[in-house]
Amino acid sequence: MKNLDYLFAGYLIIWIIIFSYTMFVGKKQKNLEEEVEFIKRTLDKLN
Amino acid sequence: METFDKDNRYSNILGWLAFLVTSVALYMVFEYAPTERVMGHIQRLFYFHVAAAWIAFFAFFVVFVGSIIYLKKRSTFWDNIALASAEIGVAFTTIVLITGPIWARPIWNAWWTWDPRLTTTLILWFIYIAYIILRASADESEKKARFAAIFGIVGFVDVPIVFMSIRWWRTIHPQVIEGGGMNLAPTMVQTLLVSIAAFTFIYFYLLLRRVKVEVLKNQVKEMKEELRKLQYN
Numbered sequence: 001m002k003n004l005d006y007l008f009a010g011y012l013i014i015w016i017i018i019f020s021y022t023m024f025v026g027k028k029q030k031n032l033e034e035e036v037e038f039i040k041r042t043l044d045k046l047n
Numbered sequence: 048m049e050t051f052d053k054d055n056r057y058s059n060i061l062g063w064l065a066f067l068v069t070s071v072a073l074y075m076v077f078e079y080a081p082t083e084r085v086m087g088h089i090q091r092l093f094y095f096h097v098a099a100a101w102i103a104f105f106a107f108f109v110v111f112v113g114s115i116i117y118l119k120k121r122s123t124f125w126d127n128i129a130l131a132s133a134e135i136g137v138a139f140t141t142i143v144l145i146t147g148p149i150w151a152r153p154i155w156n157a158w159w160t161w162d163p164r165l166t167t168t169l170i171l172w173f174i175y176i177a178y179i180i181l182r183a184s185a186d187e188s189e190k191k192a193r194f195a196a197i198f199g200i201v202g203f204v205d206v207p208i209v210f211m212s213i214r215w216w217r218t219i220h221p222q223v224i225e226g227g228g229m230n231l232a233p234t235m236v237q238t239l240l241v242s243i244a245a246f247t248f249i250y251f252y253l254l255l256r257r258v259k260v261e262v263l264k265n266q267v268k269e270m271k272e273e274l275r276k277l278q279y280n
Contacts, residue, residue, distance in 0.1 A: 003089040003153045010092040010149040014099070014142050018249060021138045025256045032263035039270040046277045 058255045065248035072098075072238070072245040080238040092150045097223065098242040099142040100168075102250050106136030107175065107206050109254075114199035117192060123265065126192045129199050131257035133178050135250055140172045155219065163212040164220040171209055174202040 076094045083090035113129030116122065147165065148158040159165065178198050182191060213220050223229055229236050 002087055006149050006153055007088050007092055010146045011095070013145050013149070014095055017138055017142050017145075021135075022253065022256075025253065025260060028260050029256060029263065032260060032267060035267050036263060036270065039267065039274060043270065043274060043277070046274070 058252060058259070061248065061252040061255060065245065065252045068241070068248050069245040072242045075238040075241050080235050081232060086154055089150055089153055092146055094239050094242040095246070096143060096146040096150065097239060098246040099139045099146070101243055102246045103136045103139035103143060103171075104206050104210065105247075106132045106139060106250060107171070107203055110136065110175075110178075110199040111203035111206075114196035117196045118200075123192075126196070127258045127261040128254070129196065130179075130182055130261060131254050133175050133182075133199065134257060135253050137172065137175045137179060138253075139246070139250075140168065140175070143168060144172060160219065162218050162220055163216040164209065164218055167205060167209040167212045171205045174205055178202060 072094070076091050080091065080094070082088060109132040110129045113125045113132060116125040117129060147168075151160075152158050178195060181198060182195050212218065213222050223231065229239075231239070
């Protein structure tokens with residue numbers, strides 16, 4: 001059972017990278033969707 | 048909001064598929080695949096390390112193809128695909144560059160050696176980091192996309208060099224594919240293939256979402272322009 005700490009560290013880092021990137025993209029998408037909705041409402045008011 | 052919900056539905060389906068295949072892959076890595084005789088449990092890191100490397104290569108190939116099509120057709124769609132794929136490729140190359148040394152420390156007794164495979168992979172990472180910095184820095188979007196497309200095509204040259212490095216130069220990096228076959232037990236090959244499938248689903252899930260971000264960015268830009276015109280009139 002030797003080197004299990006290395007194995008654990010390796011898999012932990014893999015999922016940290018994937019989840020961090022997914023969260024980063026998700027947050028960016030959510031902010032942009034909100035911005036689009038806000039501008040859309042402003043445009044509707046002005047038209 | 049309805050349009051966004053519809054778009055998000057497709058990425059959610061892909062996300063759930065990625066989750067399912069990844070769960071199967073993890074089960075196979077830790078339960079199905081046998082423990083390697085010499086290296087022991089640390090060898091189980093190999094499945095996702097190799098899968099990440101393959102997906103990184105594939106992602107950079109998509110950058111290469113997307114860049115060529117962009118230069119031919121000047122289509123924003125392919126420019127977005129290339130940018131998104133480059134970012135995901137860098138994420139997967141980062142996984143390769145971190146899990147490699149974690150495996151190497153107990154096996155080679157060193158975190159890093161300037162082995163041809165390791166060195167060319169590090170160069171590959173720097174090339175696409177430079178590509179992303181270029182995308183973020185240049186001013187005009189048309190000019191920026193054109194420069195990036197040329198960079199994306201030239202940068203891809205390193206991918207076959209990374210792949211062939213263990214055949215062209217003397218190396219201590221393990222050679223999995225040799226003489227057209229794999230130096231692995233059949234259960235290990237099956238586990239590796241499912242791990243590659245899992246990362247392929249994750250790649251397409253991330254690609255879809257990242258491209259959506261670029262589409263939204265363009266939409267915001269156009270709407271702001273329209274808003275500016277309305278305010279001045």
